[in-house]
Amino acid sequence: MADIDIEKMFDEISYDYDFLNNLISLFTHKIVKRLAVNSLFIPENSKVLDLCSGTGDMGALIMEREKTASVIGVDISEKMIEKAAFKNKNIKYIKKDASDLPFYDNEFDIIVCAFGFRNIENKKGAQLEINRVLKKEGLFLHLDFGRSYLGWFYDRFVLFLAKIFSKKYYAYKYLIKSKNKFLFPDNPFETLCEKGFKVILKRNLLFGIISYQVFQKSGEN
Numbered sequence: 001m002a003d004i005d006i007e008k009m010f011d012e013i014s015y016d017y018d019f020l021n022n023l024i025s026l027f028t029h030k031i032v033k034r035l036a037v038n039s040l041f042i043p044e045n046s047k048v049l050d051l052c053s054g055t056g057d058m059g060a061l062i063m064e065r066e067k068t069a070s071v072i073g074v075d076i077s078e079k080m081i082e083k084a085a086f087k088n089k090n091i092k093y094i095k096k097d098a099s100d101l102p103f104y105d106n107e108f109d110i111i112v113c114a115f116g117f118r119n120i121e122n123k124k125g126a127q128l129e130i131n132r133v134l135k136k137e138g139l140f141l142h143l144d145f146g147r148s149y150l151g152w153f154y155d156r157f158v159l160f161l162a163k164i165f166s167k168k169y170y171a172y173k174y175l176i177k178s179k180n181k182f183l184f185p186d187n188p189f190e191t192l193c194e195k196g197f198k199v200i201l202k203r204n205l206l207f208g209i210i211s212y213q214v215f216q217k218s219g220e221n
């Protein structure tokens with residue numbers, strides 16, 4: 001997958017990203033994102049980072065849930081950011097790599113990352129940044145595909161739809177490859193765990209096709 005330019009790929013699929021997302025999730029992705037956001041306790045006036053913000057769904061759900069929160073989105077794709085900023089006028093978006101964040105230490109109460117971490121090239125660097133910019137005892141919500149006995153069927157379903165509806169079939173081939181590689185065999189959040197993060201909630205949805213975890217940063221380091 002090293003031959004894929006991630007930034008260019010997301011720029012290229014940005015124009016019909018939401019449409020394809022609705023199709024390949026059978027219109028469930030917003031429900032799943034809402035369930036994950038609703039499982040967080042978001043204190044008043046929290047500062048929240050939407051990492052790999054894409055077209056901005058997670059930030060919008062956070063603002064809907066806690067109106068006093070201030071949300072910043074970070075994404076590597078300019079075109080995805082344009083879409084997100086158009087939809088969410090009260091959220092600031094920054095084009096940056098997740099492994100090189102332009103924020104102070106301990107700046108955020110909560111970090112969310114939906115369907116994004118898997119795509120980050122420097123995963124260790126991104127985890128170090130999550131650890132750095134999150135406050136002590138702050139929460140990190142990670143949402144993505146999980147392990148499911150329906151995975152094989154789901155993969156074919158996605159590729160079938162992408163072939164018909166997307167001009168960028170390669171991006172969906174990449175999606176399937178990356179999702180199947182991501183969870184096996186290593187723990188993708190080894191660095192966070194080494195830094196003392198604990199998993200405080202784990203939930204599988206849609207027969208395990210989707211899964212989310214909430215990590216809490218230690219109050220000590």
Ligand SMILES: C[S@@+](CC[C@H](N)C(=O)[O-])C[C@H]1O[C@@H](n2cnc3c(N)ncnc32)[C@H](O)[C@@H]1O
Pocket residue numbers: 006007010051052053054055056057058074075076077080096097098099113114115116119120121122
């Ligand atoms: C599959 S989309 C998910 C978008 C959104 N969070 C959602 O749930 O719909 C993945 C996003 O991660 C972004 N991304 C990939 N690598 C990144 C990196 N290293 N740093 C920041 N964003 C990255 C992509 O540009 C893309 O917008």
